[in-house]
Amino acid sequence: MAEEELFNFTAYCLEVEEGSQSICDLWAHVDATVSVQGGIITGVDTFFLLFAGALVFMMQSGFAMLCAGSVRQKNVKNIMLKNLLDACGGALGFYTIGFAFAYGGQVDDKSFIGTGNFFLTDITENQEYAGWFFQFAFAATAATIVAGTVAERCKMSAYLCYSVFLTGFVYPVIAHSIWATGGFLTAFRTGYDDHFRGMGVIDFAGSGVVHMTGGTTALIAAVVLGPRRGRFYDEDGNPLETPHQFQAHSVALQILGTFILWFGWYGFNPGSALVISSEGSAQVAALCAATTTIAAATGCVTAMFTDTIIDMMATGEASYDLTMAMNGALGGLVAITAGCSVVQPYAALIIGMIGGWVYLGFSKLLIKLRIDDAVDAVPVHFANGMWGVIAVGFFSDPKLQAIAGYNITSSGLFYGGNGDLFICQIVAVAWIVAWVTVVMTPFFFLLKLAGMFRVDPLEEEVGLDISHHRGAAYDLTGPNKDDVEELMEVRASKHGKVEVPKEVVQAADDANDAFVTEEVAA
Known part of the structure; x- marks a missing residue:
C-alpha cells in the first residue's frame, strides 16, 4: 500500500470527540513503544560497532607484540614507537582527509573518490561517529602491516611520510572503490543498475581492501629499501650461499601478539556486519565468527606440518617451527576475511588450508628472490589477501550472499555461478595491485633519492634503539x-x-x- 493511503491516526486523534478517546490512547502508547524500540535498536547497533572497532584497534597491540618479538633486541624501541604512531597518524590522517576520500559525498554518487565530509564536518548523527571510529581502525591496520616488513632499517622520517600518505590517500581510494556505495567495483551501489558485470566485488571485511593494500605497499617498500645488512650479502656485497637468519629475540612476545591479533579478528570480521539488531545481521556475525576460527586453526596446522614434512624429507629429523604455526594462523585469518560472511564452514576449512600453503610458499619465494621481510608480513597479508579475494569466486554461497546483503546476479563457481563473480574478484586483485604499485613505487623511490628512507649502516649495525631512541629497550645491567x-x-x-x-x-x-x-x- 502506498504511504499516502495509510490511515493518519495523528490527524484523527486531533479531531476525535472526547467520548471516543480510547483508540487514541492506545495509539499514543503504541507510538511511544515504537519510538523507544527504535532508540534501543540504535543503541544496540552503535554499541556493537564501537565494541567491534575497539577489538580491531586492539589488534594494534597484537602487531606491536608480534613485531617486537620478531626483531632483534637492539631494535625493539624503534618498532614499538612506529606501531604507536601508526595509531596516532592513522587517526589524524583519517579524520582530516582519509574518511572523506573513502566515504564522503552523496550516497548514490558514482565517483572515483569521495568528495565531502572533510574533518567530519558533515556528520549529523552520533552513530556516524561510531562508523568513523570503526573505519579508522581498519585504515590504521593497513599502515601497521608495512612497519613490520621494513623494521630494523627504515628511518623514522620515511615511516611517518608513508604512514600518513597510505592512510590519508592510498587506502581510502581502494576503500571507496569497493566498499562505498559510489565505488566503481562495489556490490552495494544504490540507485544504479550498472554494477561492474552486474554485481561488483565481494570483500566483506577486507582481504583485499585492507590486507592486500598494506601487503602490496610492504612488498614495494622492501624491494626499494633493500635487505638488512648481513641477511643475503656479506660485508663486500657478495651473495651468501645460505641467507643468514636473524633470530627473533622473544618468542613469548611473538605468540602473545599472534593470540591478540586472532582475538581482534573477531571484531574485524563479525564486526563488518556493522549492525546486530536484526535476525539477518546476527546470523551474518555468528557465521563470520565460526568461519574465522576454522580458517585460522586450519592455516596454522597446515603451514606447520607441511614445513615439518619438507624438513624431515631433507634432514630425516622432525622439527616443529613456531613461526610457521603463528604465521600460518594469521595467513588463514587474512584469507577468510573477504568471504567470511558468504562461505560455509567446510569452505572456510579449505580456504584456511590453502592459506597455510600460500604463506609457506610465498615466504620461501621471497627468500629466493632475496627480498627481506623482517616479520613475514608480505606472505601473510599480500599473498593471502590475494588468495582470500579469489577464493570468494569459488566458494561464495548464493543463499549466504542474500543474507549478507549482496543483491547480485552470480555466485561462486562451485555453486553454479556463471563466472561473473570470479571475474569481479580477479579484477579487484588487479586493481589493488595496480593502484598501490603506481602510486607507492615512485613515492618510495623519491624518499630513497632524498636520503630519507634508510638509516646509516653504522646506525643499523648498532641498533636503532641506541642510535635513534636514547638507549636500549631493556636494562641488562646485572649486579656489580x-x-x-x-x-x-x-x-x-x-x-x-x-x-x-x-x-x-x-x-x-x-x-x-x-x-x-x-x-x-x-
Whole structure:
C-alpha cells in the first residue's frame, strides 16, 4: 500500500470527540513503544560497532607484540614507537582527509573518490561517529602491516611520510572503490543498475581492501629499501650461499601478539556486519565468527606440518617451527576475511588450508628472490589477501550472499555461478595491485633519492634503539661483581665458608661487559 493511503491516526486523534478517546490512547502508547524500540535498536547497533572497532584497534597491540618479538633486541624501541604512531597518524590522517576520500559525498554518487565530509564536518548523527571510529581502525591496520616488513632499517622520517600518505590517500581510494556505495567495483551501489558485470566485488571485511593494500605497499617498500645488512650479502656485497637468519629475540612476545591479533579478528570480521539488531545481521556475525576460527586453526596446522614434512624429507629429523604455526594462523585469518560472511564452514576449512600453503610458499619465494621481510608480513597479508579475494569466486554461497546483503546476479563457481563473480574478484586483485604499485613505487623511490628512507649502516649495525631512541629497550645491567663477592664474604663470616657460584660471577661479568659496550656505542 502506498504511504499516502495509510490511515493518519495523528490527524484523527486531533479531531476525535472526547467520548471516543480510547483508540487514541492506545495509539499514543503504541507510538511511544515504537519510538523507544527504535532508540534501543540504535543503541544496540552503535554499541556493537564501537565494541567491534575497539577489538580491531586492539589488534594494534597484537602487531606491536608480534613485531617486537620478531626483531632483534637492539631494535625493539624503534618498532614499538612506529606501531604507536601508526595509531596516532592513522587517526589524524583519517579524520582530516582519509574518511572523506573513502566515504564522503552523496550516497548514490558514482565517483572515483569521495568528495565531502572533510574533518567530519558533515556528520549529523552520533552513530556516524561510531562508523568513523570503526573505519579508522581498519585504515590504521593497513599502515601497521608495512612497519613490520621494513623494521630494523627504515628511518623514522620515511615511516611517518608513508604512514600518513597510505592512510590519508592510498587506502581510502581502494576503500571507496569497493566498499562505498559510489565505488566503481562495489556490490552495494544504490540507485544504479550498472554494477561492474552486474554485481561488483565481494570483500566483506577486507582481504583485499585492507590486507592486500598494506601487503602490496610492504612488498614495494622492501624491494626499494633493500635487505638488512648481513641477511643475503656479506660485508663486500657478495651473495651468501645460505641467507643468514636473524633470530627473533622473544618468542613469548611473538605468540602473545599472534593470540591478540586472532582475538581482534573477531571484531574485524563479525564486526563488518556493522549492525546486530536484526535476525539477518546476527546470523551474518555468528557465521563470520565460526568461519574465522576454522580458517585460522586450519592455516596454522597446515603451514606447520607441511614445513615439518619438507624438513624431515631433507634432514630425516622432525622439527616443529613456531613461526610457521603463528604465521600460518594469521595467513588463514587474512584469507577468510573477504568471504567470511558468504562461505560455509567446510569452505572456510579449505580456504584456511590453502592459506597455510600460500604463506609457506610465498615466504620461501621471497627468500629466493632475496627480498627481506623482517616479520613475514608480505606472505601473510599480500599473498593471502590475494588468495582470500579469489577464493570468494569459488566458494561464495548464493543463499549466504542474500543474507549478507549482496543483491547480485552470480555466485561462486562451485555453486553454479556463471563466472561473473570470479571475474569481479580477479579484477579487484588487479586493481589493488595496480593502484598501490603506481602510486607507492615512485613515492618510495623519491624518499630513497632524498636520503630519507634508510638509516646509516653504522646506525643499523648498532641498533636503532641506541642510535635513534636514547638507549636500549631493556636494562641488562646485572649486579656489580665486587658487590656479589662482598655479599658472599659477609654470609661466609656468619655461616662458614660459602662458595660463590661460578655462574653468578660470570653472569655479573657478562651483564656489565654488555652494559659497558652499549654505553660506549651510545
